Amino acid sequence: MKLIIDNLHLERGGKFLFKDLSFCLESYKPIIVMGSNGSGKTSLLRCISGLLHSTSGEIYSINEKGEKIEYLHQCNYSGHKLAIKNELTVQENIIFWSRYYKKEINKDLLIKFKLDSLSDISVGLLSFGQMKKLSLIRIFLAEKSIWLLDEPMVGLDRESQEVVKKLIEKHIDLGKLIIITTHTDLKFDNQILLSL
Amino acid sequence: MGTYLAIIKRDLVISYKDGDHIAMGFGFFLVIISLLPIGIGSDIDILPKVGPVLLWIAFLLTTLFTISRLFKDDHVDGTMDFMIMDSAIFEIIIICKVFAYWISITLPLIIVIPIMSILLNISMDLILPITFIIFISSPAFVFIAAVGSALTLGMERSGILITILILPLYIPLIIVGISATNINVIGINSYSVSVMLVSGFSMLSIALAPFLISLILRTNSY
Numbered sequence: 001m002k003l004i005i006d007n008l009h010l011e012r013g014g015k016f017l018f019k020d021l022s023f024c025l026e027s028y029k030p031i032i033v034m035g036s037n038g039s040g041k042t043s044l045l046r047c048i049s050g051l052l053h054s055t056s057g058e059i060y061s062i063n064e065k066g067e068k069i070e071y072l073h074q075c076n077y078s079g080h081k082l083a084i085k086n087e088l089t090v091q092e093n094i095i096f097w098s099r100y101y102k103k104e105i106n107k108d109l110l111i112k113f114k115l116d117s118l119s120d121i122s123v124g125l126l127s128f129g130q131m132k133k134l135s136l137i138r139i140f141l142a143e144k145s146i147w148l149l150d151e152p153m154v155g156l157d158r159e160s161q162e163v164v165k166k167l168i169e170k171h172i173d174l175g176k177l178i179i180i181t182t183h184t185d186l187k188f189d190n191q192i193l194l195s196l
Numbered sequence: 197m198g199t200y201l202a203i204i205k206r207d208l209v210i211s212y213k214d215g216d217h218i219a220m221g222f223g224f225f226l227v228i229i230s231l232l233p234i235g236i237g238s239d240i241d242i243l244p245k246v247g248p249v250l251l252w253i254a255f256l257l258t259t260l261f262t263i264s265r266l267f268k269d270d271h272v273d274g275t276m277d278f279m280i281m282d283s284a285i286f287e288i289i290i291i292c293k294v295f296a297y298w299i300s301i302t303l304p305l306i307i308v309i310p311i312m313s314i315l316l317n318i319s320m321d322l323i324l325p326i327t328f329i330i331f332i333s334s335p336a337f338v339f340i341a342a343v344g345s346a347l348t349l350g351m352e353r354s355g356i357l358i359t360i361l362i363l364p365l366y367i368p369l370i371i372v373g374i375s376a377t378n379i380n381v382i383g384i385n386s387y388s389v390s391v392m393l394v395s396g397f398s399m400l401s402i403a404l405a406p407f408l409i410s411l412i413l414r415t416n417s418y
Contacts, residue, residue, distance in 0.1 A: 050281060073281070073282060075281055083278055085273065087209075087213045102199065
């Protein structure tokens with residue numbers, strides 16, 4: 001499966017964030033998007049995830065036979081909004097996602113992220129880094145084919161960054177697709193750097 | 197099915213944990229109803245005549261007052277984003293969210309309507325027909341209000357705006373519903389026709405509103 005971004009234009013507030021943007025997202029070739037604040041990194045991910053309409057251009061996915069296929073349901077997007085419920089406990093949030101995506105809870109991941117001992121704590125009481133880890137668990141739990149990660153390392157301690165990096169590498173090794181926006185120095189095999 | 201049950205359960209748990217919203221709706225309903233007898237004063241004969249109308253108006257205003265948060269929290273915390281991306285099931289997700297709202301806010305109001313009717317000195321033989329027709333019309337009330345909630349997503353003081361935008365859509369429902377509450381005058385046949393009409397409004401709302409809400413929320417997912 002490939003994701004084709006073809007001649008994409010995005011105008012916001014009378015200003016073009018990007019023009020004639022074309023690239024192809026393929027298996028084993030993660031794309032790292034870099035750029036200054038306001039350069040359109042988040043907007044690009046939101047366009048790909050169907051949450052923002054581009055001014056012109058096309059985004060589509062093709063299978064091995066070269067046929068166009070619907071890709072949105074295979075996408076998972078992690079943005080600046082963490083998509084977690086402060087009123088619920090850590091465990092209640094995770095149970096909700098496991099039921100929503102019909103997937104088993106990965107307890108190993110909770111231990112690696114040191115969230116296992118916080119399962120009965122209300123999310124509103126967690127630190128930002130802990131909330132970010134909880135938010136990323138949704139992405140890892142859903143096991144979708146295309147990950148769109150908007151600055152996944154923000155707020156994470158060194159140890160958790162390593163865990164996230166390993167999970168991303170595992171996703172890439174499985175031949176699945178990934179685009180990451182970042183300001184930090186992330187390195188993966190065969191990565192393609194896209195500057196906005 | 198698990199996905200939908202998970203959404204309903206999650207929304208119910210949040211509603212009951214964050215109980216002030218339920219209490220506010222419930223309190224608002226009680227305040228409107230209890231103020232009228234105070235305003236009317238000693239003329240107790242007027243109460244049974246205006247009581248059913250008051251129940252409808254209080255029910256409507258409480259729905260409009262409490263619905264503004266239906267999509268707001270999911271929009272603010274980003275949950276709406278991943279739900280929109282599951283495009284094939286988004287309309288069903290909307291139905292689940294409205295259903296959870298109906299259970300947590302609307303159903304308790306319907307349950308207390310018989311007690312409120314006694315407080316308003318409404319004749320005992322009218323209490324069941326009034327409660328029943330409000331119950332039947334409640335899906336229309338909630339789904340139409342949910343459209344307003346989606347339209348005003350991201351706006352401050354959206355409760356007032358929902359009321360202004362959506363109130364005209366309730367006029368047919370209210371005319372039919374209130375006329376049916378006078379069952380002693382219109383007779384059982386006319387009451388049955390009103391019940392069928394109100395059921396029609398409700399079914400139409402359930403069928404159309406999720407698509408309309410889905411379109412509005414997708415357009416607003418900037």
